[in-house]
Amino acid sequence: xxxxxxxxxxxxxxxxxxxxxxxxxxxxxxxxxxxxxxxxxxxxxxxxxxxxxxxxxxxxxxxxxxxxxxxxxxxxxxxxxxxxxxxxxxxxxxxxxxxxxxxxxxxxxxxxxxxxxxxxxxxxxxxxxxxxxxxxxxxxxxxxxxxxxxxxxxxxxxxxxxxxxxxxxxxxxxxxxxxxxxxxxxxxxxxxxxxxxxxxxxxxxxxxxxxxxxxxxxxxxxxxxxxxxxxxxxxxxxxxxxxxxxxxxxxxxxxxxxxxxxxxxxxxxxxxxxxxxxxxxxxxxxxxxxxxxxxxxxxxxxxxxxxxxxxxxxxxxxxxxxxxxxxxxxxxxxxxxxxxxxxxxxxxxxxxxxxxxxxxxxxxxxxxxxxxxxxxxxxxxxxxxxxxxxxxxxxxxxxxxxxxxxxxxxxxxxxxxxxxxxxxxxxxxxxxxxxxxxxxxxxxxxxxxxxxxxxxxxxxxxxxxxxxxxxxxxxxxxxxxxxxxxxxxxxxxxxxxxxxxxxx
Amino acid sequence: xxxxxxxxxxxxxxxxxxxxxxxxxxxxxxxxxxxxxxxxxxxxxxxxxxxxxxxxxxxxxxxxxxxxxxxxxxxxxxxxxxxxxxxxxxxxxxxxxxxxxxxxxxxxxxxxxxxxxxxxxxxxxxxxxxxxxxxxxxxxxxxxxxxxxxxxxxxxxxxxxxxxxxxxxxxxxxxxxxxxxxxxxxxxxxxxxxxxxxxxxxxxxxxxxxxxxxxxxxxxxxxxxxxxxxxxxxxxxxxxxxxxxxxxxxxxxxxxxxxxxxxxxxxxxxxxxxxxxxxxxxxxxxxxxxxxxxxxxxxxxxxxxxxxxxxxxxxxxxxxxxxxxxxxxxxxxxxxxxxxxxxxxxxxxxxxxxxxxxxxxxxxxxxxxxxxxxxxxxxxxxxxxxxxxxxxxxxxxxxxxxxxxxxxxxxxxxxxxxxxxxxxxxxxxxxxxxxxxxxxxxxxxxxxxxxxxxxxxxxxxxxxxxxxxxxxxxxxx
Numbered sequence: 001x002x003x004x005x006x007x008x009x010x011x012x013x014x015x016x017x018x019x020x021x022x023x024x025x026x027x028x029x030x031x032x033x034x035x036x037x038x039x040x041x042x043x044x045x046x047x048x049x050x051x052x053x054x055x056x057x058x059x060x061x062x063x064x065x066x067x068x069x070x071x072x073x074x075x076x077x078x079x080x081x082x083x084x085x086x087x088x089x090x091x092x093x094x095x096x097x098x099x100x101x102x103x104x105x106x107x108x109x110x111x112x113x114x115x116x117x118x119x120x121x122x123x124x125x126x127x128x129x130x131x132x133x134x135x136x137x138x139x140x141x142x143x144x145x146x147x148x149x150x151x152x153x154x155x156x157x158x159x160x161x162x163x164x165x166x167x168x169x170x171x172x173x174x175x176x177x178x179x180x181x182x183x184x185x186x187x188x189x190x191x192x193x194x195x196x197x198x199x200x201x202x203x204x205x206x207x208x209x210x211x212x213x214x215x216x217x218x219x220x221x222x223x224x225x226x227x228x229x230x231x232x233x234x235x236x237x238x239x240x241x242x243x244x245x246x247x248x249x250x251x252x253x254x255x256x257x258x259x260x261x262x263x264x265x266x267x268x269x270x271x272x273x274x275x276x277x278x279x280x281x282x283x284x285x286x287x288x289x290x291x292x293x294x295x296x297x298x299x300x301x302x303x304x305x306x307x308x309x310x311x312x313x314x315x316x317x318x319x320x321x322x323x324x325x326x327x328x329x330x331x332x333x334x335x336x337x338x339x340x341x342x343x344x345x346x347x348x349x350x351x352x353x354x355x356x357x358x359x360x361x362x363x364x365x366x367x368x369x370x371x372x373x374x375x376x377x378x379x380x381x382x383x384x385x386x387x388x389x390x391x392x393x394x395x396x397x398x399x400x401x402x403x404x405x406x407x408x409x410x411x412x413x414x415x416x417x418x419x420x421x422x423x424x425x426x427x428x429x430x431x432x433x434x435x436x437x438x439x440x441x442x443x444x445x446x447x448x449x450x451x452x453x454x455x456x457x458x459x460x461x462x463x464x465x466x467x468x469x470x471x472x473x474x475x476x477x478x479x480x481x482x483x484x485x486x487x488x489x490x491x492x493x494x495x496x497x498x499x500x501x502x503x504x
Numbered sequence: 505x506x507x508x509x510x511x512x513x514x515x516x517x518x519x520x521x522x523x524x525x526x527x528x529x530x531x532x533x534x535x536x537x538x539x540x541x542x543x544x545x546x547x548x549x550x551x552x553x554x555x556x557x558x559x560x561x562x563x564x565x566x567x568x569x570x571x572x573x574x575x576x577x578x579x580x581x582x583x584x585x586x587x588x589x590x591x592x593x594x595x596x597x598x599x600x601x602x603x604x605x606x607x608x609x610x611x612x613x614x615x616x617x618x619x620x621x622x623x624x625x626x627x628x629x630x631x632x633x634x635x636x637x638x639x640x641x642x643x644x645x646x647x648x649x650x651x652x653x654x655x656x657x658x659x660x661x662x663x664x665x666x667x668x669x670x671x672x673x674x675x676x677x678x679x680x681x682x683x684x685x686x687x688x689x690x691x692x693x694x695x696x697x698x699x700x701x702x703x704x705x706x707x708x709x710x711x712x713x714x715x716x717x718x719x720x721x722x723x724x725x726x727x728x729x730x731x732x733x734x735x736x737x738x739x740x741x742x743x744x745x746x747x748x749x750x751x752x753x754x755x756x757x758x759x760x761x762x763x764x765x766x767x768x769x770x771x772x773x774x775x776x777x778x779x780x781x782x783x784x785x786x787x788x789x790x791x792x793x794x795x796x797x798x799x800x801x802x803x804x805x806x807x808x809x810x811x812x813x814x815x816x817x818x819x820x821x822x823x824x825x826x827x828x829x830x831x832x833x834x835x836x837x838x839x840x841x842x843x844x845x846x847x848x849x850x851x852x853x854x855x856x857x858x859x860x861x862x863x864x865x866x867x868x869x870x871x872x873x874x875x876x877x878x879x880x881x882x883x884x885x886x887x888x889x890x891x892x893x894x895x896x897x898x899x900x901x902x903x904x905x906x907x908x909x910x911x912x913x914x915x916x917x918x919x920x921x922x923x924x925x926x927x928x929x930x931x932x933x934x935x936x937x938x939x940x941x942x943x944x945x946x947x948x949x950x951x952x953x954x955x956x957x958x959x960x961x962x963x964x965x966x967x968x969x970x971x972x973x974x975x976x977x978x979x980x981x
Contacts, residue, residue: 025868069963070970072898108865122886133894141886141960144879147924151932159932163924170884170920174913177894181901181909 008065010077010128013046013087014121017094021117029109033102036113040094040120047091054084056471060479061130061193073190076130081472082257082327083127086250089334090127092458093246094120097239099451100342104238104349105153112153116239119145123247127254132180132190139251140173146240146248154235161228161235168228172218179211183263196262196483209267212260220252222312223282226305233301234354238345241297245304246338253311253330257323261315262483268316269487275316276406282309283413290420296344296354299424300337303380306413307333313410314395318488322398323477324470328391331469332379332462336388339376339455343369346448347428350441356424361433366443370429372452377425379459381418387462402489510561510571513550513579514619520546521612528605540590543608547587547615554579567687568626577826577976578622578753582746585833586615588950589742592844595944596738607647611742614640618750625761627676627686627711630754634672634718637747638665644742645735657734664717664727672714678707688762696765708763712773715758718751721811722780725804729788732800737853740796741840744803745833752810756825759814761980767817774815775908781808782915789922794855795843798922799836802881805919806832809883812912813896816903822977824895827969831892831958838954839877841947845870847940854939857926862935870939871930873955880958882923883916888962 020039024032054062064078079087097116105112122145125138143166151162184190187198200208218225229249233241261268283306290302307329314326346369347362348354363370379386382393392414400407433439444452462469481488508515524546528539559576563569590608617636624630642665646658680686682703683694695704717724732740763770785805792798810832813824846854864871880889893916900909942948957965 068967070966072894073963073966111864111868137885137890137960137963140884140890144884147927148931151928159928162928162932163921166924167917167921171914171917174917175910178897178901178906178910178913181894181898182906184898185902 006063008077009046009050010063010079010124011065013043013050013091013128014077014125016043016046017117017120017124021114021121024110024113024117027110029106032110032113033098036098036117037095039117040091040098043120043124044091044095047088050079050084051088051472054079054081054472056081056475060476064130066130072184073133074131075134076191077125077128078130078193079128081474081476082254084472085327085331085469086247086254087124087127089250089331090120090123090247092454093242093334093338096338096342096451096455097242099447100242100345101237101239102447104345108152112149115145115148116243119149119243123251126251130192132184132192132195135192136173136177136180139255140170142248142251143169146244149240150232150236153237153240156235157231158235161231164228165232168225169218172215172225175211176215179208183208192258196258198263200264200267202266205264205267206270207267209260209264209271212255212264213271216252216255216260217278218252219255220249220308220311221305222278222308223285223305224278226282226286229305230298230301233304233341234295234297238341238348241301241341241345242338245301245341246334249304249308250330250334253308253315253326256311256315257327257480261318261323262480265484265487268484269318269489272316272318272402272489275312276403279309279312279316280406280409282306282312283410284416287413287416287420291416291423294356296347296356296424296428297341298354299356299420300340300344303417303420304333304337306417307337307380309413310392310395310410313399313406314391317395317398317402317406318481318484319398319401320477320481321394322402323480324473325391325394325396325398327473327477328387328462328466328469329395330391332387332391332459335455335458335462336376336379339372339452339459340380342448342451342455343373343376346444346452347438347441351438356427358435359428359438360431360435361429361439362441363429364433365439365441368444368449372444372456373429374425375456375459377421379463381421382414385460385463387459387466389463390466400491402491404492507564509557510564511558511569512553513558513583514616516550516553517546517612517616517619520549521609521616524612525606525609528609531605537594539605540594540608543612544587544590546612547583547590550615550619551580551583563625567689568629569620569623570625571623572979573976574753574757574822574826574980575619575623577972578749578829579619581830581833582618582622582749583615585745585749585837586611586618586742588837588841589738589745591946591950592741592841593736593738594946595942596736596844607644607738610640610644614644614742614747618746621750621754622757624754624757625688627679627688627691627762630758631669631673631676633750634754635669637750638669638718641665641743641747644739645731647739648736651736653734654736657731660734661727661731668714668717668724671710671717675707675710675712675714678703678710682707688758691762692764695763695769700766700769704766705769708766708769709773711758712755712770715751715755716777719748719755719807719811720804721777721807722784722804723777725781725784728804729797729800732803733794733797733855737796737840737844740799741837741844744799744836744840748803748807749829749833752807752814752825752829756814756822757980760817760822771815771817774811775905778808778811778815779908779911779915781805781811782912783808783918786915786919786922789919792922793857795846795857795860795926796840796855798857798926799839799843802839802919802923803836805915806836806881808915809893809896809912812908813899815908816896816899816905818899818903819974819977819981820902821896821899822980823970823973824892824899826973826976827895828892830969830973831888831962834954834957835877835880835889838873838951838958839881841951841954842870842874842877844947845939845942845951847942849940851940857929859936859939860926860929861933863930863939865935866938873951875927875930876955876959878923878926882920884920886960886963888958888960891963891966
């Protein structure tokens, strides 16, 4: 590329779904479906273009665009490897979401598609934003379409769930906004790359970290502010759950990597014990809660909270393995939980219930479904060869270096995770066929195969050859780790070789 | 004549308004359309007349009034807003037996008063401008004299307004008595001489209390919900926009120019009023079933945010207040124009929030515009209403009032709830009986333009608007 003026790919990435959303509003149902599908596939193609043209050994920020708007905000976009993989994940899941809504949504289709496309645009913008307030605008803006998606197309308790989702996340984010205002004042810049290199005073970092934590902890979500998630998931339509679990939660993890860790290293280090304790509680507590759920979606929702706790552990281990592991867990969870929600959607579309007891023995009448469901269950459990293993293993390795106790607690989460996922699978796919209507359900349709099979391929790809996904993020994780080097927790698990000296 | 050049907009409006009164008197019932278009032409003409001397000439008439960019910025918002209020009345008053023609004339006179308010640099001109606006407003509130609610609104507004004027005058007399001047620069000099005496402090408090009534800041807000609900909807649209801008800008000028050296004295009052307005405006709106009453609380809530900018003081704070009011006017006018379109089958007005149920299915474009205004008033990004809120919070943080910003931002979360409720009713409830179509293409175009302005496209305007507000704010320091 060199000095050749580049096309503003990132702007196009944001603009395509935005324009499609505007067009969809004026079309009929089938026109809206097609335009949504075309726009999301186009965005996926753009994401592939980004991936192919991204130089892992090149500059930290690539595809940069910058138009100053005023003293306090500029339209600055640019991505590093971490943003790249998350953008790719979003672009990959979006056409699948549209496909999942193809028949399941039959009322007010144009508005639904417009809301989805608007959300894609905002999420892409949030991952690509390089300006503090631009990020906030994209980050918060995502609330509006999700509020509408849950509230209009959701289940029976949709209104309550949509309010809870909106107000919870808004409350978290406004505290972050104050911190952002302070940062812009103290550092005299709103550029995220500049702020990542800026050293705030130690006292300020404490408060800034807590303010950002309020936002990202709600978004991720971390125990004890996770309670909006099960409600939102249960009430949201299938595609809404997919995008919520697959992408929106990742904004929380992304926020930690992009803001909290590099911008407030001292503040982060100070709260490592807190984060480990919260992560530990989340892993054990939410896994136990997941065990007793009777609603499939709720079970998977709680498993999301548990998986996100691995992200917390990995990130705050503050070493390369931990952070890389956290990112891979985020990617893997995006794929796997999305796929699991789709699996729930498949049977929900047929029987219109999510109660686990209403199913059983589906492997007899739905062998294709049972096969794919098993793949995703195993990936969720973290079976070697699937994406789940890579991320969780790296995350645990990293955590062990920082705190052996943390690693031990986190590992129990894996065991509990295996318990509730396998039990769920057993109750749904194996056993006797207790219910005649469930036993009469037809196997996956061609459309459903097209939705689930690509995710299965991606899950195995990430499990067998994770290097494809590690390469773009390696240097960027290295930069974060370098920034944290000074403050990273020493850990209690060093080799006791003579030259290492005494333990510190 | 050269000495009058800086007053060109006011001259156009007052002379034009007087002539217009005659036109209205002689063309009587037939002439409502003509008068209102002439009044709009006057307001547009006055807006263009702002270019040149009226925005740069500086103090005139021995400093009782000034022609600076600060005032000109306010007028550039208020005159078009007043014109929109006239357009809003089209197709409203012709139906009944009322005289539609005087409506436009009254608004023109109110515009003269507001114009004096934002340019006043003396307590006397301040009071004259305020009273001119108020008198026109009292009549406007009671404009539907056959309607009990409208008459009640007018009377309530008048009695409470007169009380507030009395308080204000008392404050003015105290200030004059203790300083010997009514001039803002003279007052600033008096306050600059060390700690203010008790008399000065009393004067300051009374002055601010009177102004707080006019901007409907808590605890002087009691009239607002009743008047907004009772007044005819076009009048409500007027009250919520132009006079509010005038009063907020007037308070800004008084606090920063006349009371500038006594910032520490008035700041706590403003902070208190700001926080009370934000939270009361948000919480009291919860249980409302009438959309106009809800928007009244919304305007109280919004004034609170503007006051945060004022409490921040300094050029940045003043600039954020100007920015806030500019965007606020568009949002609130848009929302009230939407309310104006809530009509029953016989063209009668409907004001219940319930009647909005399922609007997105019966009238998708209408619902979308209304939802945009609601999200924007709530200050949710990516809508443009977020940006002015950010500006006032930024100003507060820069002046070191982080706790104030925190409280204000938490207030937005509380407030978001009732704005969301409107969206929920429109988008998530089952459709109610659809509204009758309103055939007013000009109003439709205004709603559309306002919705475009507060949509994310508004961010494209940040740079010019910011430059303008910065300059305007700079002119009072």
